[in-house]
Amino acid sequence: MNYHISKEPIVIQEVIDKVIERNAGAITTFIGTVREMTKGKKTLFLIYEAYVPMAIKKLEQIGSEIKERWPDxxxxxxxxVGKLEITDIAVVIAVSTPHRNDAYEANRYAIERIKEIVPIWKKEHWEDGETWVGNQLETVPYPTGKPIEVDSND
Amino acid sequence: MINVLLFAQLKDELGKETISIEGNGMSVAKLKGKMKVEFELEGLETVMTAVNEEFADDDTILSDGDTVAFIPPVSGG
Structure with missing residues (x-):
């Protein structure tokens, strides 16, 4: 089971072990962690919520998209998901490929797609309140009802 | 009946995560309109919709037993 939503802390090595391959010459890991300061605002903790069955399907879809672009x-x-403290690990992505460049590119592709199509939400608990991240300014409307490309710097 | 799932701010706004609503033969857009009126739910225009766990357009027609999830802009990662 390469795609997983976990209520427990993520063990990085377990994710890496799933992509170990005799023909791999590179494994890249991306580890997303909970940041304390965002544009001068202090986060106390986060709550992540997921539409679990669909989130798993969408993670699998990302895996298929990677296979199309990088077949090996x-x-x-x-x-x-659940309550995460500052520095806790929110996501781990491991990609193995025969050569390093593909491993970096495919891993980057995975995190960008997660931010576009996987139904997971983060509720920020700030010092002075709480907000569901994603539309507090309604800057990310979905006029067609489906995902569109988003800014990749968040 | 259509099973409707709500997440994030929509769940907070309505105070529950699932509701069952009459909607056989309706489009997604019509169901959104009905929910806006019946539950005074704001912001449905800007959310994505999934029908049976797959993203769907506003003109998708619903049938009894379908699961419709309203998906606010996602913020995973």
Whole structure:
């Protein structure tokens, strides 16, 4: 099971072990962690919520998209849900490929797609309140009802 | 009946995560309109919709037993 939503802390090595391959010459890991300061605002903790069955399907879809672009890649993704403290791990993505460049590119592709199509939400608990991240300014409307490309710097 | 799932701010706004609503033969857009009126739910225009766990357009026609999830802009990762 390479695609997983976890209520428990993520064990990085377990995600890496899923993509170990005799023909791999590179494994990249992306580890997303909970940041304390965002544009001068202090986060106390986060709550992640997921539409679990669909989130798993969408993670699997990302794996298929990676296979189309990098046929020799193996991908594993685990995303955490529940309450996370500052520095806790929210997501781990491991990608193995025969050569390093593909492993970096495919891993980057995976995190960008997670931010576009996987139904997972983060509630920020700030010092002075709480907000569901994603539309507090309604800057990310979906006029067609389906995902569109988003800014990749968040 | 259509099973409707709500997440994030929509769940907070309505105070529950699932509701069952009459909607056989309706489009997604019409169901959104009905929910806006019946539950005074704001912001449905800007959310994505999934029908049976797959993203769907506003003109998708619903049938009894379908699960419709309203998906606010996602913020995973």
């Amino acid at each position: 890649a193996e991908t594993a993704i685990t995303h955490r």
